[in-house]
Every structure is written in structure tokens, then in C-alpha cells.
Amino acid sequence: MKDDARLSEEETMLRSIEAMLPRFEKNRAQLIPILQAIQEEHQYLSREAMRLVADYLEISPSEVLGVATFYNQFRFHPPGRHQIKVCLGTACHVAGGDIILENFERKLGIREGETTPDREYSVERVACVGCCALAPVAVVDDKVIGHMQPSKIEGLFLQFDLQREQEKAREAGEEADAQAGS
């Protein structure tokens, strides 16, 4: 049942990638921009997605994989719903960025580069996001947070938990409304 859901998810993604490819010239120089566009839209590059790109550009799938794995930007597994990036650039390292990363890892029970089994969170390390004066820095869902502290991490997760509960309550409320309306 769950596998089926995943399958159709992948199916939908591939179809949308197929639809988007013709926007790009059939030219090898478009390889990286195409991969970037796919990741921007779908958060990661699946094997099948890369095969589509290879077919489209008429190059071998191993070429595509070779280029994609060379660059740190590309991800090959779906990330969590909330993406956490901990900066380990020089300034952040000196300010104890590794301790921040460890705290996230411990809290979520995963290592850097992994996603929690429920696909809620993923943790990555990055090298300098350009706010060194605010070190240590973490980027949570595209929001840069400066002067990171373990206590801020606690607050962050509390906020996420709260959000989730509110969403649940809202959904439940909507269902109730729908039932009341019928």
C-alpha cells in the first residue's frame, strides 16, 4: 500500500520532468542547468530522472551520473520535509559549528547526509553560507539562523511540533466541518 503510494509519487515526478525537458536546448552544456532545475522542483535526482535526462541529451546515463556525483549540490535521495543545513565554514568551525551539527544529529537520531525514517527532517553540512559574522549559522528551510545555540535547536523543534499539531487540528476541523456540512 505504502509502496504503491511511493511508486505513483515517482511516476508523477518523472512525468513532470518529461514535460519540462523540452524547455532546454538539446545540448550537453544544458546538463547541469537541467539537473539543477529538476532538483529545484523535486528536491533530488532519482536514477530514473537521470536516465530521462541522458536520453534527452543523447548521452550515456553513466555520464550524467558522473557529472551529478561530482558536484556537492546534488542529492540522490528525497530529503526531509524540513531541511536543516549546518554551516561548517571556517568561522562557524571556530565558533563551534560541529557541536551544533552533533546536537541536530543526536536530537533526530540520524547522521549528517541522512533523512529521518518519517521523512520529516534531513540534516546536511554546508561550507559557509556567507554570514560568518553571525557564526555559528544554520539554515533551516531556507531561513538563515545566526548565533546558533543548542537551546535554539530545542526551540526550533518545539515550533515544528506546534506547527504539526496545528495542521492536524486544522485538518480535523476541516473534516468535522465537511461532515457537519453534508
Place this chain on the structure above:
Amino acid sequence: MHKLDPEKRLALLAEEARKRQAQASREDVPTLRIVMSTCGLAAGAAETRAAFEEALERRGLEARIVAVGCLGHCYAEPLVVIHHPASGFPPLCYYNIDPGKARMLVDSFLLDGDPALEYVLGAMVPNDLLPAVTDFPRFSMEQRVVMEHCGAIDPHSLDDYLALGGYGALATALGRSPGWVLDEVARSGLRGRGGAGFPTGRKWRLAAEAPADSKVVICNADEGDPGAYMDRTIMESNPHQLLEGMALCAYAVGAEEAIVYVRAEYPLAVRTIQRAIDDARKAGLLGERILGSDFSLHIRVFQGSGAFVCGEETALIQSIEGRRGMPQHRPPYPVEAGLWGRPTVVNNVKTLSTVPAILTRGAHWFRSIGTEKSPGTAIFSVVGNVTHAGLVEIPMGTTLRTLIFDVCGGIPKKKAFKAVQIGGPSGGCLSGDFLDTSIDFDSLTEAGAMMGSGGMVVMDEDSCMVDVARYFLDFTQNESCGKCTFCRIGTRHLLLILDRITKGEGREEDLELLDTLSRDIRDGSLCGLGKTAPNPVLTSLRYFRDEYEAHVREKRCPALKCRALTAFYIDLDKCARGCDACVGCCPVEAIFTTRGRKKAIDQELCVKCGECVTACPPEYDAVVRVSPAHLAPIIERPQPSEGRG
């Protein structure tokens, strides 16, 4: 057909821009300039802006809010400059403005005319009422050539740039000849700001003379040094100046295509540059027949994908061609055969952004700044253990001491200066003995560091030099493209040795080994990454050898940084009975209550995060960190059966 020359066309554009500006700004309406570059946003500028808007709305006040780029004063973010003409005050610069202060300022200053001076950094211009920021060392010792308008203008407004005379150098050049641009740039003595300091005029001349129908200009905005962000800031704060520099370069060498290669981690810079390109094209300042001349130029943005080695020019070109970013043998140099085999100029953001000023004010003026061999200014991001962290632009030839202690306010928390790391993974760590070194290409290289891209990390007594060297090796080892054996295997081996030293497993012969291995890597690598990767090791080994020796011989980390060599314990004489501050903060529940009802740390569980040091109230200050680790007394946890008694 009636044809205007480029300068007259530009004059018309500038006049329209000024007219539009005059219409937008009314004397009776205050203007709020909020710094909203990446750094400001990280410090909460968006929330501050929302608070201003909401408070203005609530009070029914009118004000113009302008999002500006970076002033370089990261330590004081969020920064807001308020100009309230009716109050009689000059434009005032406010620092650390959170939403609460924003709401307060609307009421006190905009409504009641009281400027709340306690939150003012200074006035933006000299005046009789209060000190101006221009009198502070941070401002007066800087000399802004490239960053002159950063933070003052709206980066999304072409009008702002035009009104200040923007694109004037391009218009003048178009009215003269490519040769004029080449001569001026050569005469100015400008050297590349991307690291190596190659004379820009010479590079351009080579490209101009290369026989080819089509040529390319690439702006290197990959900024891979993991502690530097000058290029990002310039793109986010004054993108048109960079575009003008690129256009001048393209005109000089005869290129009709240009690419800005921007690092993937800089989404705001990408958006800002893209918008600037679109606006300039619409105004006829880019695209076909620029300002009515015969010169056409198409600029596009290419996003890098996060590989440090792609900052190297040949690897960068490989990556634009859709390949793995592996450096190539030079010659041929890019100026002979670069992108798609065409002559290609690759220049750094700062290099290109300097050019408009050189052409506007003249090569002679430029040479009057800086030193004989390194004319002009240097831009650094000064971060780490320094009071006023941020971006600074200083004349070349300024000493490290002046930069760190006078311009940036020295080391905070009364700690002692230990080292400054310049040039990132390719650079070196300099000790206090080098504080009087002049900042220019040659002096820094001589000292064993490197100008590099402009990243500068200041370190106080609590930084461990072995750990810093290990950090950089970890970085370069990860980023080596793998083409050269020495770089690939050698850096891994260096890292292994440094790893074991920081873990207290170092051997006597390791220091010798680090030295020889470093030299082998330097000689056996193709590109700058491998050639310079050992620099952080070599310099720290040379200037901080005693620290290495302490790690190896005594298993002691003098800075108390390396976790395997240190331990935390609680001084029972200082611990206050019953204060539980440390217990709750420990992420691994390593703190327990002793038989005497004081607190102690279970050394088996402790992960050495240091949280308890911060948590312990300063009046007790009971948590102690020691090295070597065995100095921490072992205290047995009471058995549960002993209970609370």
C-alpha cells in the same frame, strides 16, 4: 538618421532616472533604509521591516521603506538608516534594530521627533548635532572604491545607479576605443582580486590580441573559500557596477558574450544579478548595440553546483561546458583557448567591479591608493574572534594590526590574539609576530599566507592551531577533484596524521612526516588547490610548533579545544548545592548529583559540548575544562540503592 553619441544617450537616461527619483522621494516623508542582504536577513531584517510597516500602518504614518544592500557592518545588523527631514536631524544610522526597537522608533522618532539616541550608531553625514559615523575608525580608516555605494543604494534600482553617474565609464569608453580601456587598465596596475594577483591589464591585452571571431568574458563569482563573502555582498548590494565592469572588459577584448558564474549557495545574489541584467538590457545598457554604438553584449548567469575546485578557472570552464569540474593543463591558458575553445577572460567579481572607478577617475588616481606593486584597495571579510566583524575595504599596504585592532575593534572578551588565518584553504595562519605585515600581494605571500580571495579569520587564545589545520585539510581533502594522485592521496594522508594528533595518538615522527608530505603534495599537483592545500599545515607547523609538540608529547591541547584531549569536571568547592542549572542543559544527561548533593560529570557519558560551562551561573563558575583529559577527577555515581537518604 539622427544619431546621438553614447554619452549623450546616457545623460538622457540619467536625467530621467533623477526625475523619477525626485518624484518618489518627498521632503515631508521620512525614508527608512533597511539592510536586507543575506547577512541582514539572517540577523532578522525581514522581521524588523515587517514591524516597521505594521507600526507605520497602525499610526497612520507615511514613510518610504527602501531595502538596501550591505554596509559591511555585520556585527551591528539589523541596520536601519532613517532620514526624517522634518525632525531637523541628518540621516541617522541605527544598529541592532529588532522588531521591538522598530516599533519604538516609529513612535518616538517618526511621531514625536525624539531620535532615541541610545540606539544610534552615528549620523551618516558630518553635522553639528551629533558624531558622524565617518569619524569612527571603522569608517575613517576604510577607503571605499568598490564598495562606495554598497548599502547606500537600492540594488534593485537601476535608477539609483544611473543617478550616481553609473554606466558613465562605459559610455565614455564607447565614445573612445577598446585600446583606451586596455591602456587605462594596464596603467592603473590593477591586479586580479581572485587570489593570484595577475595583472588585469596584461590578461585583457592577451585576450584582445588573440585571433578569434568570438570571445567570452566570465565573472568568477564562485567564492568557494569557506569563510569569505565579499563577492556575494557586492553582487547583492551593487550589481550594476559589476555589470558595467564586465561590459568594459568585453568591449576592451572584443567579446559579445559574458557569463556570471555564481555559487549555488547564493540564491539572493543570483536573483539580484539576474534582475540587474534584465533591467540594463531593457534600458539599452546591455544587449544589442549598447547606447546606440556598434558594441553588443549578452550577459547570462550560470549557477555553480557546489564544488570548491570549480573556482579554478579551467575547472570552471569545464563545468559550464557540462562536464565534471576538473582543472586542465595550462597552457593553453583560457585567454588563448577557454570556453568552447574561444579566448576567454576570467576575472573575479572585485576585479571587475573596480574597473568602472578606474576609468571614471583615471589610472593615476587609482595608483595613488595602496602600494607601488599592489595599487588600490583590498576587501576582506574579517570574522572570527573580532569585535566588529564584517566587510572592510582598506587601502593596500595597511598593516594587519591596524585592520584587526583599529578598524575591527580587536579581540572581544579581553582575550589575547593568537593568530589570523588569511586566504582560506590555500592560505596560512600567521602569528602575532606578523601583525605589522603590510597587506598586499607580495608581503602576505612572503609571510607564508596569501592574499587569496579575501577571507580573514581572527583567532583568540582559545583556538587550537592543529585543529584549524585539520579543519582546512578536511575541507581540501573533500574538495580535491581526484585527478592528481598526490593531491588525492596526499591530502588524505595529511588529514589522517592531523586527525591522530588531535586525538592524542600522534607519534614523534609525525611532525617530520607532515612537512615532507606537504612538500610532495605541493610539487606533485596540477592546480592551485593541490599546490596550496598544505599551506595551512606548513604555516601552523612553522609558527605554532609548540602546540603540535604539546599534542604529540603530552597529549595536551593548550587551547583546550581538541575534544579527545580535554575533559570537563565540576569543581566541588565552587558548585552551589541545589543549583541545578547544568543538569537540564546537558544533552546526554551526564551530570548527576553526588553524595554531598553537589553535581558531577560522568566522564563516560560526557560528549564535551561545553553547554554546562555556559549554563553554570557566573557567580559559581564551577565547570572546569582541562587538558590532558586524565586531569579530571573521576567521581563515582552514587548507586541508586543509596537513594536520596
